[in-house]
Amino acid sequence: MNAAHLPQPAEIVERIRESDNIFTLKLRFADAAYQANYCYAPGQFNMVYLPAVGEVPISLSSDPEDDHLAHTIRVAGRVTRGLAELKSGDSLGLRGPYGRAWPLASALGKDVVVVTGGLGCAPVLAVIHYVLRRRSAFRRLVVIQGVKHGHDLIWAAAYAAWAQQPDCQILVAADAADALWPWHVGSAIPLIEQAQFDPAHAVAMLCGPEGMMVAAARALAARGLDESAIHLSLERNMQCAVGLCGHCQLGGHFICRDGPVFAYPEVKLLLERGGL
Amino acid sequence: MSVPVYLPRPQLQQLFDVLIGYGYRIIGPVARDGAISYDEIVSASALPWGIRVRQEAGVCRLQTASDERGFAWANGPQAIKPLVFAPLEPLWRMSRRGANFEVEAVKAEERPTAVLGVRACDLAALALQDRHFLGGAHVDAHYAARREGLLLVAVNCTHPAPTCFCASTGDGPQAASGFDLALTELDDGYTVSAGSQVGEGLLSHLALLPATPSQLAGVQQALHHAAAVQTRKLPGSNLHDVLLARLDHPRWQEVAERCLACGNCTAVCPTCFCHAETEQATLDAGSSTHRREWDSCFGERHGYIHGKQLRPATLQRYRQWLTHKLATWHEQYGRSGCVGCGRCIAWCPTGIDITEEAAALCAPQP
Ligand code: SF4
Numbered sequence: 001m002n003a004a005h006l007p008q009p010a011e012i013v014e015r016i017r018e019s020d021n022i023f024t025l026k027l028r029f030a031d032a033a034y035q036a037n038y039c040y041a042p043g044q045f046n047m048v049y050l051p052a053v054g055e056v057p058i059s060l061s062s063d064p065e066d067d068h069l070a071h072t073i074r075v076a077g078r079v080t081r082g083l084a085e086l087k088s089g090d091s092l093g094l095r096g097p098y099g100r101a102w103p104l105a106s107a108l109g110k111d112v113v114v115v116t117g118g119l120g121c122a123p124v125l126a127v128i129h130y131v132l133r134r135r136s137a138f139r140r141l142v143v144i145q146g147v148k149h150g151h152d153l154i155w156a157a158a159y160a161a162w163a164q165q166p167d168c169q170i171l172v173a174a175d176a177a178d179a180l181w182p183w184h185v186g187s188a189i190p191l192i193e194q195a196q197f198d199p200a201h202a203v204a205m206l207c208g209p210e211g212m213m214v215a216a217a218r219a220l221a222a223r224g225l226d227e228s229a230i231h232l233s234l235e236r237n238m239q240c241a242v243g244l245c246g247h248c249q250l251g252g253h254f255i256c257r258d259g260p261v262f263a264y265p266e267v268k269l270l271l272e273r274g275g276l
Numbered sequence: 277m278s279v280p281v282y283l284p285r286p287q288l289q290q291l292f293d294v295l296i297g298y299g300y301r302i303i304g305p306v307a308r309d310g311a312i313s314y315d316e317i318v319s320a321s322a323l324p325w326g327i328r329v330r331q332e333a334g335v336c337r338l339q340t341a342s343d344e345r346g347f348a349w350a351n352g353p354q355a356i357k358p359l360v361f362a363p364l365e366p367l368w369r370m371s372r373r374g375a376n377f378e379v380e381a382v383k384a385e386e387r388p389t390a391v392l393g394v395r396a397c398d399l400a401a402l403a404l405q406d407r408h409f410l411g412g413a414h415v416d417a418h419y420a421a422r423r424e425g426l427l428l429v430a431v432n433c434t435h436p437a438p439t440c441f442c443a444s445t446g447d448g449p450q451a452a453s454g455f456d457l458a459l460t461e462l463d464d465g466y467t468v469s470a471g472s473q474v475g476e477g478l479l480s481h482l483a484l485l486p487a488t489p490s491q492l493a494g495v496q497q498a499l500h501h502a503a504a505v506q507t508r509k510l511p512g513s514n515l516h517d518v519l520l521a522r523l524d525h526p527r528w529q530e531v532a533e534r535c536l537a538c539g540n541c542t543a544v545c546p547t548c549f550c551h552a553e554t555e556q557a558t559l560d561a562g563s564s565t566h567r568r569e570w571d572s573c574f575g576e577r578h579g580y581i582h583g584k585q586l587r588p589a590t591l592q593r594y595r596q597w598l599t600h601k602l603a604t605w606h607e608q609y610g611r612s613g614c615v616g617c618g619r620c621i622a623w624c625p626t627g628i629d630i631t632e633e634a635a636a637l638c639a640p641q642p
Pocket residue numbers: 541544545546547601613614615616617618619620621630
């Protein structure tokens with residue numbers, strides 16, 4: 001472990017409750033010089049360290065130009081449960097950023113199609129914010145989001161607001177929902193047919209359960225999008241984040257180092273196969 | 277490599293004395309707990325003289341012979357791996373300072389270490405571990421510190437076990453590179469050659485004789501024999517495509533029924549590199565140590581994510597292990613991850629044999 005790969009103390013400047021078990025921490029490194037030199041790109045992640053408990057890999061959900069970092073975290077285990085207890089002013093450790101980012105440069109001047117499933121999909125949240133902030137650099141923004149139940153949809157107000165923006169299309173689906181649910185009921189995958197984008201000039205970014213991403217990639221390819229323009233962010237058990245501990249392997253890939261963002265053809269056979 | 281010279285057995289202690297004089301701690305083979313283990317030794321008398329090791333699938337027994345050989349066995353459960361990639365070691369320490377905390381790296385111990393009696397398969401495995409821990413963008417400082425101070429005295433393998441198949445993987449029985457000195461044991465002494473400048477330097481301190489033609493012929497014959505007697509083999513040097521095409525082969529289920537998912541194979545394998553990171557805190561959580569320890573793809577925590585197992589079934593875990601070792605390793609490091617040491621065969625409680633499984637999985641299909 002090199003000095004560059006030790007957790008750096010960071011202070012929580014704000015804690016935002018997103019839902020019962022999802023929260024966002026806005027953070028700033030205790031060392032101002034470290035903060036000033038810290039560079040990352042959407043899609044990369046940090047190992048978030050809860051002192052005396054352990055580390056978890058969490059994607060960065062802030063914008064690289066913000067004066068703080070943000071991590072949107074879902075309570076899923078021991079470390080995240082502990083992180084959920086922290087308040088603003090508390091300290092935690094961060095080491096990173098790690099991994100390959102979204103190919104935002106290759107999406108410049110193109111339509112951006114974001115497909116996400118599940119809850120609090122932080123890796124694509126960063127993309128949505130990034131595109132909205134630099135609206136003229138990209139063409140259309142299409143966001144397709146699937147959730148299990150309508151009340152799982154966090155940021156509902158944000159989705160409604162994005163839908164009002166020019167050249168934005170927001171398609172949300174819940175497998176089940178209450179009577180007043182304004183969006184589609186059922187799987188999100190068929191909504192891809194309604195997405196308005198130019199397959200010859202578009203880039204898709206996917207995040208969520210692997211089965212859902214495979215289905216979404218197929219549906220996008222059926223719309224004429226080249227598979228190499230489809231990118232997805234994968235999750236695995238990550239402990240070292242530097243390609244050494246072996247936990248994040250998928251086939252010959254070390255997801256922490258070779259990913260977490262992959263072009264679909266790089267992992268297609270492995271994901272279609274499943275159970276590896 | 278230098279011209280081979282000859283060290284009569286009574287002079288072997290000189291090698292110990294020279295190494296100790298240079299400040300090395302010597303790690304060498306001893307017969308202990310029913311197996312060959314590598315321990316700190318200061319004298320040639322500690323070597324396993326007259327010891328043989330019977331190794332078969334799921335079996336390892338020490339036996340005695342009436343000769344004076346010290347290296348007439350194939351290997352033990354461990355050799356070099358624990359010396360460079362520690363089974364358990366601290367990476368950093370955290371101490372709280374009021375509302376804040378500090379993190380400090382823990383340095384690895386860097387004592388110069390000479391390993392005596394390393395085998396060709398273990399040198400090949402070390403070269404693979406070097407690529408993993410040192411060859412990428414992230415150089416592991418702990419591994420690097422230990423590796424740097426390592427001096428390697430190989431002893432070519434003249435008594436392979438029935439479990440060995442290094443000849444089929446191309447990694448033995450003769451050490452080809454990666455050593456400072458290489459010895460081959462004969463009835464009354466050793467031919468010696470240097471593989472590095474450090475090795476050459478050591479030679480100049482030993483009372484060596486020129487190796488006679490008959491000694492050299494004896495070495496050739498012993499090494500030829502050591503390769504020829506190996507009956508196990510892998511069905512090819514690159515099984516990447518065939519194994520990945522057979523992920524649904526019924527053999528995976530058959531082997532999963534015998535596999536206990538105990539992880540012995542990954543613990544004894546000289547190339548397995550997986551490790552878990554864990555945090556050990558003091559009772560008041562005022563400070564803690566972040567450690568890494570060997571982990572196994574057969575264990576519960578390897579594929580754990582968000583409260584779920586990625587590979588809940590033993591079938592999936594055995595398949596992950598074997599396809600990594602023999603297939604995807606090629607993608608990562610340009611060769612198979614198996615050096616043919618046979619340890620996983622000998623130390624598997626149910627005697628699962630990697631060569632037999634690979635042969636069944638790769639057999640031509642009708
Ligand atoms: S897979 Fe088995 S035979 Fe091959 S190097 Fe590892 S322990 Fe040795």
